[in-house]
Amino acid sequence: MTVQLMQGNEAIGWGAIAAGCRFYAGYPITPSTEIAEILSRELPKAGGKFIQMEDEIASMAAIIGARLGGLKSMTATSGPGFSLMQENIGYAAIAEIPCVVVDVQRLGPSTGQPTAPSQGDVMQARWGTHGDHPIIALAPISVRQAFDLTITAFDMAERYRTPVILLTDEVIGHMREPVELPDFSAIRTFEHEVTEPPEEYKAFRNTADGVPPLVPFGQGYRYHVTGLLHDEFGFPTQRMDEIDPWLERINTKLDKHLDEIALVAEDAQEGARVGLLSYGCTARAARHALKIARARGEKVDLLTLFTLWPFPEKQVEAFGERVDRVIVAEMNLGQLAYEVERVVGRKKVVRVTRANGEMVTPQMILDAMEG
Amino acid sequence: MDDHILEAHELEEGEALIPQADWFNRSETLQKLRKNKKFPTIWCSGCGIGVVMGALIRAIDHLGLSNDEVALVSGIGCTARMPVYMDFNTLHTTHGRALAFATGLKIARPDLKVIAIMGDGDALAIGGNHFIHAARRNLGITALVVNNAIYGMTGGQYSPTTPIGKRATTAPYGNIEPPFPICELAIAAGATYVARSTVYHALELDKFLAEAIAKDGFSVVEAVSYCHTTYGRLNRLGTAADMMRALKDNTIAQSAYERLAPEEQAANAKIVRGKFLDVERPQYTAAYAHLITRVQGGQP
Numbered sequence: 001m002t003v004q005l006m007q008g009n010e011a012i013g014w015g016a017i018a019a020g021c022r023f024y025a026g027y028p029i030t031p032s033t034e035i036a037e038i039l040s041r042e043l044p045k046a047g048g049k050f051i052q053m054e055d056e057i058a059s060m061a062a063i064i065g066a067r068l069g070g071l072k073s074m075t076a077t078s079g080p081g082f083s084l085m086q087e088n089i090g091y092a093a094i095a096e097i098p099c100v101v102v103d104v105q106r107l108g109p110s111t112g113q114p115t116a117p118s119q120g121d122v123m124q125a126r127w128g129t130h131g132d133h134p135i136i137a138l139a140p141i142s143v144r145q146a147f148d149l150t151i152t153a154f155d156m157a158e159r160y161r162t163p164v165i166l167l168t169d170e171v172i173g174h175m176r177e178p179v180e181l182p183d184f185s186a187i188r189t190f191e192h193e194v195t196e197p198p199e200e201y202k203a204f205r206n207t208a209d210g211v212p213p214l215v216p217f218g219q220g221y222r223y224h225v226t227g228l229l230h231d232e233f234g235f236p237t238q239r240m241d242e243i244d245p246w247l248e249r250i251n252t253k254l255d256k257h258l259d260e261i262a263l264v265a266e267d268a269q270e271g272a273r274v275g276l277l278s279y280g281c282t283a284r285a286a287r288h289a290l291k292i293a294r295a296r297g298e299k300v301d302l303l304t305l306f307t308l309w310p311f312p313e314k315q316v317e318a319f320g321e322r323v324d325r326v327i328v329a330e331m332n333l334g335q336l337a338y339e340v341e342r343v344v345g346r347k348k349v350v351r352v353t354r355a356n357g358e359m360v361t362p363q364m365i366l367d368a369m370e371g
Numbered sequence: 372m373d374d375h376i377l378e379a380h381e382l383e384e385g386e387a388l389i390p391q392a393d394w395f396n397r398s399e400t401l402q403k404l405r406k407n408k409k410f411p412t413i414w415c416s417g418c419g420i421g422v423v424m425g426a427l428i429r430a431i432d433h434l435g436l437s438n439d440e441v442a443l444v445s446g447i448g449c450t451a452r453m454p455v456y457m458d459f460n461t462l463h464t465t466h467g468r469a470l471a472f473a474t475g476l477k478i479a480r481p482d483l484k485v486i487a488i489m490g491d492g493d494a495l496a497i498g499g500n501h502f503i504h505a506a507r508r509n510l511g512i513t514a515l516v517v518n519n520a521i522y523g524m525t526g527g528q529y530s531p532t533t534p535i536g537k538r539a540t541t542a543p544y545g546n547i548e549p550p551f552p553i554c555e556l557a558i559a560a561g562a563t564y565v566a567r568s569t570v571y572h573a574l575e576l577d578k579f580l581a582e583a584i585a586k587d588g589f590s591v592v593e594a595v596s597y598c599h600t601t602y603g604r605l606n607r608l609g610t611a612a613d614m615m616r617a618l619k620d621n622t623i624a625q626s627a628y629e630r631l632a633p634e635e636q637a638a639n640a641k642i643v644r645g646k647f648l649d650v651e652r653p654q655y656t657a658a659y660a661h662l663i664t665r666v667q668g669g670q671p
C-alpha cells in the first residue's frame with residue numbers, strides 16, 4: 001500500500017477489516033461516526049455485514065449475538081453511547097464473548113461537548129458495568145497506532161475471550177496523519193481451536209490457562225450462554241463448588257497473561273529524577289514536553305501506556321522506583337492518576353489535568369516539572 | 372386435557388392442526404429437552420409457561436428441524452428461563468434485549484432458525500424499542516411473547532399489558548395505564564406473521580408457532596398465559612386451574628368473532644385468538660445478501 005493521509009477513525013475502520021471483523025453494529029455519535037460510515041461501505045465488499053441499530057444497548061447486544069454466530073464483531077461510540085453499552089459489556093465479560101468496543105472519547109458528563117476531546121472515560125472503561133469483571137482497554141497515540149491497536153484489540157478479545165475497549169479520543173479520531181498500511185493478507189488474529197467432540201465440550205471449562213475455546217452456535221456444539229452465574233456447561237448454578245472456581249478463573253485469566261497484555265513504551269534517560277507518564281492524545285503533549293526539556297539539558301523519563309486496563313502495574317512500579325517524581329498528564333480531573341498513586345505512592349505523583357475540552361499543553365507539563 | 376384439545380379443534384375451523392397423536396408419543400420430541408440439565412424447572416407448579424415450552428418443542432419437531440438448526444434467545448423473566456431446558460443453541464441474555472442479541476445472531480447465521488422468547492415486560496417495556504425495530508426490519512426471527520400481563524419474576528408489578536383496573540404490587544389501587552395490544556403493535560411495526568393464542572389452546576399454539584418458525588420474516592406469536600401466584604392472587608382470580616379455565620371462557624376464535632354482528636363485535640370484551648397477518652415482504656438477511664452481491668459485483 002502507498003502512504004495515505006488518514007484519520008484515526010478511518011484507521012480503526014481499516015484495522016477492523018484487516019483483523020477479520022465481519023460484523024459491525026452501531027448507533028451514530030460524534031466523534032466516532034466515521035468508523036460506522038467506513039464500515040458500512042467496506043464490510044459488504046469483504047462479505048461482512050453492517051447494521052445501524054436503534055440504540056447503543058442494542059448495538060452492544062447485536063455484536064455479542066453475531067460473535068456467537070461466528071463473526072468477529074465490533075461497535076464504536078462515544079461517552080453517552082458508551083454509558084448505554086455498559087449493560088451488555090458486563091454480559092460479554094461474564095459470558096466470555098470476544099468483542100471490540102471503540103470509545104472515541106468526548107467531553108462529558110452527559111452530552112457535554114460533542115466535538116471536544118477528553119479522556120474522561122478511563123474509569124468507566126474499567127468499572128462502568130456493575131460487578132467485578134475482567135476487561136482490557138487499549139489507548140492509541142497516533143493514527144497508525146489506532147490501526148495497529150484495533151488489530152491487537154481483536155486478537156486479545158479472541159485470545160482471552162473478553163470484551164476489549166479501544167479507548168481513543170476525539171483528537172486521535174479526527175487527526176489526519178500520513179500512514180502506510182501493511183498488507184492485510186499477512187495479518188492474523190487468534191482463532192479458537194476446539195479438540196474435544198461435542199459431547200465433551202464445555203464452553204466454560206475451567207482450564208489451566210483460563211481461556212476455554214469458544215465454538216460458535218450452529219456447529220453441533222450445543223451449549224447454554226447466560227448472564228447468570230453458571231457452571232462449566234453454562235447452566236445457571238447456585239452451588240459454591242461450581243461458582244468459586246469459575247469466578248476465580250474469569251477474574252484471574254488476564255493476570256496470567258499480563259506480560260503479553262500490558263503494552264507500554266518507555267523512553268528512559270540515565271540519571272533522570274523526574275518521569276512523565278501519559279497515554280492517548282495527551283501522550284503527544286508529553287513527548288513534546290520531553291523534547292523541550294531534554295533540549296534544555298534536563299534529564300527526564302517518559303512512560304507511555306498503550307494498555308490502560310488491566311493496569312500495567314509492574315511497569316509503572318519499576319518506572320516509579322527510578323524517579324523521585326511522576327508527572328501524570330491526562331485530559332480528565334485525574335482518573336488514571338489514582339492508579340499511578342496506588343502503585344508508586346501518593347507523594348510521588350504530580351497531576352497535570354484538564355477537563356474543559358482544551359488539550360493538555362506541553363507547557364503545562366513543563367510547568368509541573370519545575371514546580 | 373381432552374376437553375381443551377377438542378375446544379381448539381372446534382374453534383379454529385377450517386385450519387388443520389398438527390395431528391396430536393404424533394407428537395406426544397415421539398421420542399424425538401423428548402430429545403429436544405436437555406438431558407444433562409437438572410430438572411424440575413424453576414416455574415411455580417401450575418404455571419402456563421411450561422405449556423408454551425411444550426408447544427414450542429412440538430412445533431420445532433413438526434417442522435423436522437434438528438437441534439443444531441435452532442437457536443433460542445431470551446431476555447430475563449420467568450418466561451425467559453425457558454431456553455435452558457431445551458437442547459438447542461441457547462442464549463439467555465439481559466432484560467429486554469433478546470431481540471437485539473438475536474439480530475446479531477440471525478445476521479451472522481441467516482440459516483439458523485432464531486426464536487426470541489420473551490415475557491410481556493421483557494418484550495414490550497424495557498425491550499419495546501427493540502421489538503418495533505426488529506419488526507420494522509422484517510428480520511427473519513420468531514418473537515414468542517408469553518403474555519401473563521404481569522412481571523412474574525419480580526413478584527407481580529404491573530406491566531405494559533396489565534389491563535386497566537387490575538391490581539399489581541405496584542398498582543395497589545388498580546392500574547390506570549392502558550395496555551399495549553401486542554399483535555396490533557407488531558402489525559403496525561412491520562411484522563409479516565402475527566398470531567395469538569393461549570396456553571389453554573395448546574394445539575393452536577403449536578400450529579401458530581410452527582407457521583411462525585417456518586415464516587421467512589419477522590413473526591410474532593403472542594401466547595396468552597397467566598400468573599396465578601402474583602396476578603391471580605392480587606386480583607382474586609383463583610387457582611391455576613381457574614385461570615386456565617378463564618382463558619377458555621374469555622377468549623374467542625377469530626373465525627367466531629368475524630361471524631358476530633357489528634354491534635356484538637363492538638361489545639366484545641373477549642380476547643380474540645387467531646392468525647391476524649401472514650404477508651410477504653423482503654426479509655432483512657435476504658436483502659443484505661442481495662446488497663453484498665450487488666456491491667461485490669461492482670454496482671453502486
Ligand SMILES: Cc1ncc(C[n+]2csc(CCOP(=O)(O)OP(=O)(O)O)c2C)c(N)n1
Nearest residue numbers: 447448449450466490491492493522523524
Ligand atoms: C435491567 C433490568 N431491570 C430490571 C430487572 C428486574 N426484572 C427481572 S424480570 C423482570 C420482569 C419480568 O416480567 P416479564 O418480562 O413479563 O416476564 P415474566 O416473569 O412475567 O415471564 C424485571 C423487571 C432486570 N433483571 N434487569
Ligand code: SF4
Nearest residue numbers: 414415418449523598
Ligand atoms: S411467578 Fe408467575 S409467571 Fe413466574 S413461574 Fe410463577 S406462576 Fe409462572
Ligand SMILES: [Mg+2]
Nearest residue numbers: 490491521523
Ligand atoms: Mg410477564
